[in-house]
Amino acid sequence: MGSFRFLHAADLHLDSPLRGLTRHEGLPFAQIRDATRRALDNLVDLAIAEQVAFIVIAGDLYDGSWKDASTGLYMARALGRLLQHDIQIYLLQGNHDAASIITRDLPLPPGVKRFGSRKPETFEIAELSVALHGQSFANRHVDRDMTPNYPSPVPGYFNIGVLHTSLNGYSEHETYAPCTIETLLAKGYDYWALGHVHERAVQGDGPHIVFPGVLQGRHIRETGPKGATLVEVTDGAVSSLRHVPCDVVRWARLSVDCTGLEQESDLQDAISVALRQAVDDHAEERLLVARLELHGATPLHAQLNARPGALRETAQQLAAMIAGQPAIEKLVLNTTPPRQPAAHVSASQNANPNAEDDDIAALVNAALADPELLATLEAELGGFLSTLPLADSPDQEDSLLACARAQDWRALLTPAGDALLARLTSNEHAS
Ligand SMILES: [Mn+2]
Known part of the structure; x- marks a missing residue:
């Protein structure tokens, strides 16, 4: 047995709409709207650069039915680039792109395999001794554990289970195809390629149970680096697991301590420092979109609260004068006056x-x-x-x-x- 690499991604939500963002003035909407497409391009570039043997996408390629034919065509072009580099593609449908939800779909030429939704299906790659087991969502809501029907591992193969699931205990996400780590481990597979939970998570250190997280953060609740998991397999075992960012827009919540600040210029300095730090930490070539959360007891409290719109505009201007030109999603005033109200x-x-x-x-x-x-x-x-x-x-x-x-x-x-x-x-x- 030799070694090979594969890429595990999930939750691409291609062309996801900008829900709730349009009321925030001054944001570069076009750049944000385009982010899921450019992140997909980065995923394809990564697969080609790393010469992966195949890619697994564990559900929610789309955010729902395509907004128009261009969504499908964009995905087709991305998959086409992978095929031209002899990278095989394994797709699974999740709650957002369940068979019953998608009204139009891509054709599946040789090299593109999609797990059926009636029962678990197994695809084997004989030359790599790899078996992939998975079942797509037929409907948006799957409230039962799908894993009991998953087949036993193929002996002597590297077995990958592909599943869209909320696992259990992720309160931020609706419950879909719930299951436990114990039942996943009991299957005896070598790697579980999961999707649905948008935070990256790696469970256990035996057989790897991995949520790569969303490919591109889409709003302020999806902060930090987003991308895919690059897996290296040597002699039938995972030898390395690496999360590689693919995002082009990075969301961050920045806490600005205003305690004791007396002059507005001091506050402006504090905002600039926080933004500059965040750009250094996160942005590189990306657009940083930040929510500024001001807190602490300050004599400026009353004056800031009297004109929050003016402060937001000032913050946007400060941001525009910083290298990388981060954007301000929102400015939240949680400051307090120096004197506290009665108990x-x-x-x-x-x-x-x-x-x-x-x-x-x-x-x-x-x-x-x-x-x-x-x-x-x-x-x-x-x-x-x-x-x-x-x-x-x-x-x-x-x-x-x-x-x-x-x-x-x-x-x-x-x-x-x-x-x-x-x-x-x-x-x-x-x-
Ligand atoms: Mn999902």
Whole structure:
């Protein structure tokens, strides 16, 4: 037995639409929309450069029915390049491209094999002593374990199981063809080429159970390097396993610590540093698309929250002036004011009290910093308050009225903000 290489990919989702992205202004949509096609080209280039014997694609080549004939033609060209280099192709249909979903399909010339959906099918490559076992999805929803019907390994061969599955315990993914690592191991195969889970994962260190992950990240939940797994087999055993990036657009969530930043220029520097670092870490020739998440207690909090759109534009301009020109998907403000809201407020039963806290605190802070508002309060309330025939008493010293009479607007507005927040987040007002 000699040695050979093969490539394992899954979840290409060719021509996947830009769901939810179009509302983010200033993104290079054309480049992002084209990314799944260019990643497919990179996959083909990789297969040719590494002189792999064959490629296995474990489901979800497409995101659903083709958007038009050009999706099928693009895939045909990619597969055609592989065939011209004598690279055999093994395809499996997953939940996104199940037999019942795809209304049009590619012809299957010699060299392209697709696993049937009625029962598991085995393809043998005699000259390499390789057997591939797999079953495509007939329908979108497969809620049973498909592995019991998979055949026993071919003796003396390197056996590969091909399966589109959520395995179990991947809560981010809907349950499809669930199975356990134990049942996969019990089959006695040498390698499980899985698809469906978009995060790359390698299970166990005996027979390899591998999710290569999505070929190209498509949104901010698919961050980090994306690509395919290059497997080398020597004398019937896996001798090396390498994940090779194929993506052309890389998604990243960047956390920017704003704690104690006092000047907007300091914040701009922090954003530039975070972006530059991410480009160095990730981008190379790729487009980096970043979500900036600002956090920490800063005196800038109120001012940032008052004009989040302006900050986003500034961040985009900063990004445009950095080598590699990363794009900003979104800017999320999770900063807090230096002074925290009163404890009873955060104990309220709101489902997401922090966002409310921050908004109200920002309003109150903005009000306190507004000399015009303070002057108005004094003018409108001052005269009225002085006519009130109320005697000061010791237990009224901290009351709102006492604060007003003393023209201590800060002391007045702070509990007013807290009271407003308590009202807004009270369940009694939910109707
Ligand atoms: Mn899938």
